[in-house]
Amino acid sequence: MDFFTSLLNAYEKAEEIGLVDQRMGDNEPVLLPIYHNNKIIKKTDFFINIFLDNNGCFYKAERIEEGANIIFPITFESSNRTSTKIAPHPITDSWYYVMYSELRQDKQHVYLENLNNWITQTKSSNVKRFLEFIYNFVRAPKSVELVLKSAFGQDCQIFQEFNDEENKFHSAEIVYGENKKTIVLSKVNLTFTIMNYDGFKNISVSNFKELHNDHLKVIKQINTENIGICNISGKEDRIISLHRSIGGPFGKAKLISKSDGNKFAYQGDRFSTNKDDVDIIKIGYETSEKIHLMIKYLLENKNSSTWLGSSQYLINWFSDDLVNNSQLDIVKPVFDDLFEDDEDEEDTQVLIRPSEENREIGSSFIKGKKLFGSDATYYIAVLNKTSNGRIALKYFRSLQVSQLLKNLEAWQENYSWEIWTKAGNYKLKTPIINDIISVAYGVDRERYLEVDNDRFKSDQYQQLVTALIDGKSIPGTVVKKLEDNIRQRQKYSKRWKQVQQVSLGILHKQNGEEFSSMLDHTNQNRSYLFGRLLAIYELTEHLRYKLEGSDSGRITNAERYWTAYTGQPTKIMMLLENKIQPYAETLKLNRPGSWNKLSKEKEEIMELLNPLLETKSMEESLDYRFFFGYYAEKKFYYTKQNMEVAESEE
Template identity: 25%
Template sequence: MSWLLNLYETYEANQKQVGIIEKKRNDKEYMLLPVSHTTQNAHIEVNITEDGNFHSADVIGKVNTVIPSTEESGSRAGSKVAPYPLHDKLSYVAGDFVAYGGKIKKEEPFTTYIQQLKNWAHSPFGNSKVKSIYTYLNKKRLIKDLVKEKVLYLDEDEQLIGTWDKKYEALYDQKPEIFSVITGGQDAAFIRFNVHSPAEILTKVWNDPDMYDSFIKFYNDQLGDEDLCFVTGQVLPSTERHANKIRNAGDKAKLISANDTSGFTYRGRFSKSNEVASISYEVSQKAHNALKWLIHRQGKTIDNRVFLVWSNDNPDVPDPTEDPFDILAKHFPVQEEASQKIFTNQDFARGFAKMLDGYKSDLTTKSNINILILDSATTGRMAVLYYRNLDKELYFKRLEKWHSTCIWQHRYRKGIEFTGAPATKDIAFAAYGPRANEKVVKGLMERILPCVVDDKKIPIDIIKSCYQRASNPVSMEKWEWEKTLSITCAVINRHEEGYTVALDTENMNRDYLFGRLLAIADVLERRALKSDDNRSSNAIRYMNSFSKHPARTWKTIQESLQPYQARLGANGHNLSKMIDEVASAIDFDDFNNKPLSGKYLLGFYSQRHALYQKKEEKTEAAEEVTN
């Protein structure tokens, strides 16, 4: 229950955000929903005058709308008649639905709907807008007005057209707009209502805080029996029906459900679901609404699996699945550090620690960090796959260690170079390629998360997958291989610890030295080739074989270098000399065909980086002399 309690406390701590529309970068809207409210895609908007008459109507496409909701309507399915209190499908809100050919099963939905709306409108909590909408709908002429307004359409028998067919082209010049926004017949159209005033601009009904409060107070007055809430420990009105639409408006999966009374849910241990655990209506509503808000605001969803991290009093917490560039970009005071070139673990650790201190200062001393992973195996059931609640000091300490040990220099962002740990999604890229199935990616991200927040070792199969792909550059494009290589170096560095991008000439490790040899051979050949010659060097082409049989393959590579050494002449003397120095540093007994470990990639990257950096410095110096 701890995750429910923390979500409930998050809702309470962010009461100022309730009912306020926020926007993502892609302009999609979301909000922290009020209690007893949910969202629904509306197709038609109907405007009612203040005195309860029809004003106008429009097809609005599929627009996500905040609507009042009861326990029954929020969990209705099949033929069950459970109307939403205000906005709903045409079959519920239209009193003339049957008169225009609408088909119903047991009871007429409108009867239940209009009685519920009447109770709200005539209660002490009803307001003028609810009364205006009730007055109009009670006239039972909605479909008649919508047909007149050319929003809905009838066939030759004056009945509602079901699905659109070419035979109706004789009646209408073109396909009506309503059939482009609904998947079934017109009876499936969802209607939202608004109140129009000629004297003033009124707040839209679905965005009106007074409407929210009106229904919340009305519905609270209708709540049933009280029971002990296992989340808060208080005796409050309880509920057995809990929210769906957690990940998106079409999501039917629930985190809490106990409706299988005839199956094997209780297995003889209990006779009623509330004997297992009872949750109050208020806690359920607030916790689920907070979860929806956090997912829309900052959650990552991959193949319907949600990765979410937040703090109760301040949702803005560094995401353990992101790389430092993304984290720094969200923290404006130190955003400039994102462009710095930091090549040592110690310097980077200090820079990153400074940024984390900025985050920590925004949180209270009692703040804890919540990490949650959700997924559903079926359309109706969702599960918590992973949940951790950590002390903020411990969380930031673990985050700092991850970003100072799983570290390397990366250039795969266009025009940006940064040093740090790769995002977990990019580790999946390195291990399985950019076209990996999302199920594989989300599985890897879930496995990597404990490595960040619990300081676990990266699973060896992930390291091997990255190593094998990085050792086979001919199987991918250059940009893809370069990205795979730097990410693999970061992963291996986390496993080995203590290596830096800066070349360590004192490192006498066999695999590291073999990697340096390969890098020098690659750079030597590249310098001998023309600048517009983009073919791979022999060192790159033989890289996979080199990783498995280094001594034998090096003989082949060195023989292929001779023409390029001759072409460079004196200009290649330093590189040839360097090859001799590195090769002689390898112990005689170690110069064999034993397969190389991932350390050779670290040596390869660092040596190549050092040579390219040295060349850039010489070029810059020459330009300064010329100027």
């Protein structure tokens, strides 16, 4: 199923279940009815709500607070108007359309004419009365003064600039308040609320569903031009050549935009007009509205939208869980609250195998209760704003939920590694995509690993998300970067544990091999053995520092020579061997149990390495396997059993 048809079906499914025009909360996103728009009020917006009583008389006017979601009817013409085209929204609009002004009398004239036409066409007495209250108020000579004094204060004034050459007013602004603040009149928008209109309820343009439904009927009555068959819905509709912008994070950019001609074609990842009769599709007005409003809602719903950096967003939904109440999040698996951010528990950690519950998909990618069925369909798309006017569809997939879960389970199985939790045990953790990108390409800025190129980061997001959804492996370029980065420990003075956690999770299944956190005494791979040896050097020095209480923050020689060691292991091994001798002697005298365990491990490692010392391969750089030998050796030392033996021998 293609992208547009999937969105159309999703909207029509939402109509069936009553999701359209359903408010979950004052500031929650709403799936708008067609031929409507909304405005999330920002701090810089000046949106005024005019309150009329249940007789239509003025009560008050006040500025709408930041975060409020204002819904209002629109028309095809008003949603595509330009600065030179007069096309008012039916009720809620800017000052020049709604209120009388000498500057733009022509705008209010059309506004009132359209409003009167609606009043005469509606068959709903409830809607008619609501509209008449508004119509009569804005026509009243004193309405301007009433709104100004109430909203801006008694001392506010309008200053208009008169152009003598053109013999007309050129601009106007409101001056108000003790500090003489100013606001350009054209930036002020107005909407309406009738108090106690329905019993004791205040009914506004935003929440009056009967008004919204009536507007739909009026639009359908006047949509009689350019009628044809919509290629997406297969229904008769008004075929349009201009489509609404999505809004939200994309502003006025459009998914379907017009260039030359008046026919539509799909061109790669962009939808636009084209002169050539190739892959031409005709899109109806109602279909276009449903498609764009569904995208808008998915973008505004925090459960179904994820920012991927730059101007790129991911949207996803289920055929039977449109709102994604299950909160499936493929970009950021859960468990983050279970872990210490800067855990340093090595001396007290006990060996507990990762919980089996972590192998279930519901414990990682799904934050809430699983509300979608296994026979449902999952949809995912990545949209990218390529310019101020254009949006590109970068990726789209639809697949059965059963296949999605298999792909997510495979990803979790292949790319998870244990981590120590606040509860005092180990659990598997699947690295979030942002961490994978940051560890592969980021710079350690102490608080965070930061990727400076936002567009590059956005592209990496897309690659990883598509690999996960399509059931593919992480791109080889990312794997190679991680392999390179674990050699350069000195580059990560603050975020090394993050680098370690992600790298272990991604690299532990490569080239047909699988490494675990358990020490493999039978592994004779030279890189693995050199990694174990490096851990012995580090532990020896670290334990020596701990004897004098100065271990915190001190860099061991193993850490200092880390990069050189991975490049010339034999040479640096000899250097480290000499450097740790004083530490080993002190440890032998003061913590014989620990020294004895480390010595036995070192003897085993050297016995396995000795046959290879004379071969040319010993001079080669270490590969990523050294990291698993290093990790496993350190964990082996810090298991409960080893700690008890070590302490008993002291």
